[in-house]
Structure formats: structure tokens, C-alpha cells
Amino acid sequence: MAQSSSKILIIEDDRKMSDALVAGIQADGYEVVAAGSAEEGFFLVHSERPDLLLLDLTLPQRNGLDILRQLRKDGTDLRVLILTSHNTVEDRVAGLNTGADDYLGKPFSFPELLARIDALLRRFLPSKETSTLSIGDLCLDRKARTASRGGDVLDLTAREFDLLLYLAENRGRTVSREMLARDVWREMSRFTPIDNVIDVQIARLRRKVDDPFSVKLLQTIRGLGFSLREPLP
């Protein structure tokens, strides 16, 4: 019943429980990553980019709901299933209203957990299904990692392609430098400002993607970031 390619992140501090979950879910055919603390989990959400998060609420340092709240504030659409022994109606309502997609109390039945995981992942995962996407006459192919515009193949470097892909996946939306630093560069901290690195890379991308064409897709939103969109006619 599992969908081969999905990755699940488990945030759970109880080692025994965590091991059991990892084993059981792997056996159902998913790729599994486990974190033992809120901080580790938070990091892994960004570095591993899982399709589903299994979240325990009773973590040592930080409340599990705080993690969820933070994730939603950052605008992630990661699916979240809360799995916890806090199991009153109030807990469930609070968890769901904070942004969880499902809530299962411990003790739980493993088959039910798997069925709920399947149900959550069954819904098409945002666009990852198809390998190509296009904005106007610009076409990207994730799998081949190639881009073309109006039939002309664009010769992009790895970084340029990642950047363009991220912008394309957020077409129409304004992408901040903060988001780019986190999701494309994946750098938590550095001693030179990353904003300038981003600016330079945007300029290089623009030279290849927009300069040779009359319709400009990559726009600067002053004070906020950048946006890949078809300009209004």
C-alpha cells in the first residue's frame, strides 16, 4: 500500500518507540528518517525535505506544538501527523487547529497508523509527481535537470538550476532571500552575508534566462525578494 518514493521524518525522543516506528514504517515501504529532539527534527525538516512528519508532542526541551507552529509560520506545507499520549479531545482539537493534518493518540494500533500515513500520502504530493514544469515559454525538467526557453536550451550551472527550480516551484509567490538561503543554499550561518551571494547568483541566472528574451520572468520585489512570474499583459 506504500508509495515507494515518499520520505517520512519521525520526531520522537523515546528511543524504543522511535526504533519500533522506524522499523514498522520502513517495512511498509517508506524511506524513514528519525530525530530524537526538536532541534534535530527542525534541522532535518529542512535538510531532508520529508513528505510527511510524524510528530511526538512530549519532547524534552521544546513542546512539539511549537515546532508545528514554527513550521506553519515559515509557510511549509509539509504534512504532519501528531502521534502522542496527550489524547484528550482538547489536545486533539488543539493539535489539528495548530496545523496538523491528523492526530493519533498512543497507544495506537500499528495497522491504523500505517493506514493513516497512506491516506495522507495518497493525495498527490505537490507537483513532485511530474518531472517537468513550465512558466510561460520557460520549461524545467527536474529529472534531467535541464531548462529551456522558447525551444532554446539554457546552459545552467547546478546552483543556477536549483535556484531557478525553487523559484519555479514558487511561481507567482515572492521568494525572500531568507527562504533562498535556507532552502537553496542550506546554510544556517556564515560569516559573510549571504544576501550578496544570492544577488550575484540571481544576476547570473537573469543573464541566461531573461536577458536574451523580451519577456522578463524573473522580477525583483524590492524589500521582499524575487518572484518568477509572467508579467501581466
Added chain:
Amino acid sequence: MAQSSSKILIIEDDRKMSDALVAGIQADGYEVVAAGSAEEGFFLVHSERPDLLLLDLTLPQRNGLDILRQLRKDGTDLRVLILTSHNTVEDRVAGLNTGADDYLGKPFSFPELLARIDALLRRFLPSKETSTLSIGDLCLDRKARTASRGGDVLDLTAREFDLLLYLAENRGRTVSREMLARDVWREMSRFTPIDNVIDVQIARLRRKVDDPFSVKLLQTIRGLGFSLREPLP
């Protein structure tokens, strides 16, 4: 917590239960349609095109799971929440594996039902929650920080958008210069008068928001301040 505009279909043969559900869910702000039999429900799925189906499994003629199975065979991606007194683990697993998105056993808590409905519908409707507001043909989107009037996108600077948003949040009311100084400029004191800064910025905003249109929304209330409102006809 409800998102307006979503339509929910209830298939439930027990009249009392059905009425209670309709009333409670309507009170949460959803549009509700009820069916008392499988056949009627099946028809309404196609004629009403609801966003979510609340499905009871114990229907007189036909098993509720059959309906679900048929719907999934037809390839509909309608979200389905099963709500039933069949509440063993096996029932739940069977329901979810047949294609339900969530499963809640009776007796249930109404707040939890609403929270689960919200969670299921949250994924559907793109972001509209409280992110947008409109005055006449003027639309603001807090999240995207964009404004448009009659379909035309307005190209506003950061300050202009903040100012317009503040006026829009106080639509109809008169906003004084003190309020603007405090809430938009956030300056306690300065050595040049801020009133003129505000006047200039209002003029700039007016040039973009009102000048190109015949209906003027941004009005000066002499001696008091400014007000964003639809003029009386």
C-alpha cells in the same frame, strides 16, 4: 476557524444525527447539503460537487464503503471523512484503505469533528484564510503584500502598502495622523513634523490607488485625518 465558500455533503440516514450535524457545521460557517440515503448522496456528489463528504457507513440499503469504493473507482478526488459507529481498528483500517481521508468513530466530540473538517479543507483552498481583504474593487493580500484594483495590479512601495493596509483594516473609520504616525511609521518623536511626511505619502498613494479610477476610495476628512471607504452613491 471555518473557511467560507466550502461545501460539505453529509450522507447519514439517522434524521436526528443528520440535523444536528447540519446545524453544527453550518454554524461553523460551511455550506451544508444533506442526503438521507446512499442513492441520494451519490446523486448529490455529482450535482452539488461538494468539497468534502461526511459519510456514515450504516446506511439502510447499501453499505457506505460501497459508495466510497465507487467514488474512488470513478476517479474523484473528493475528500471523505467517515463518521460511524463501526469503530474497531479493523473498521478504521478498512475505511482508510478504501480511500477515506479520515475516520472518526461515534460517539465523537463535535469540536474534534470540526477541527478534522478544517484540517481536511485547509489543504484545498489556497491560503485565502485571513490573508486578503477588499474594499470595493480594491483587493489587498497581506501575505503576498500585493494590491490590485479592478484586476490591475498596483505597484506599491513597502511604505505605501503598509499605509494602504492600515487604512483598509480601518475601512470606513477615520484614521488620524497620530494613529498613522504611531502604527505605520512607529516613530515616537522626530525633529521635523511627521504630518507632512504623511501627507506626502498619502498623495503618492492616492496617485496610484485613486487617480487612474473614477471611484475615489481614499478621502480626506478635514481636520481629522483620512478614511478609506466606498463613497455613497
Added chain:
DNA sequence: CAAAGCCTGACAACTTTCTGACATTTCAAA
């Protein structure tokens, strides 16, 4: 009409973004 309040064009000060030139890193071929 005069005074108070409001509007506006011009410009200055400032912030943000862009860009060319150079430095460093990466990675694969020799």
C-alpha cells in the same frame, strides 16, 4: 479676506539592488 489645513513638485538623503573584476573552491581528467 485671512488663517488654517491640505496638496504637490522638486530635490536631497538614504536604502537596496546590481554588476564587473577578482579570489577561492570544486571536481574530474591527466
Added chain:
DNA sequence: TTTGAAATGTCAGAAAGTTGTCAGGCTTTG
């Protein structure tokens, strides 16, 4: 392992855009 070209990062200064200031004109009100 060394070497070299391509990719990526750094930096400083230019360019572009935003916001604040000011002076004078306009409008309303008493």
C-alpha cells in the same frame, strides 16, 4: 596526486528606487 577549467563566492562601487524635507500653491472655513 597534481593540474586546470568551470563554478561559486567576495568585494567595492555604481545604479536604481524609496522615503523624507521643504517651499510654495491651493482650498476650505469662519
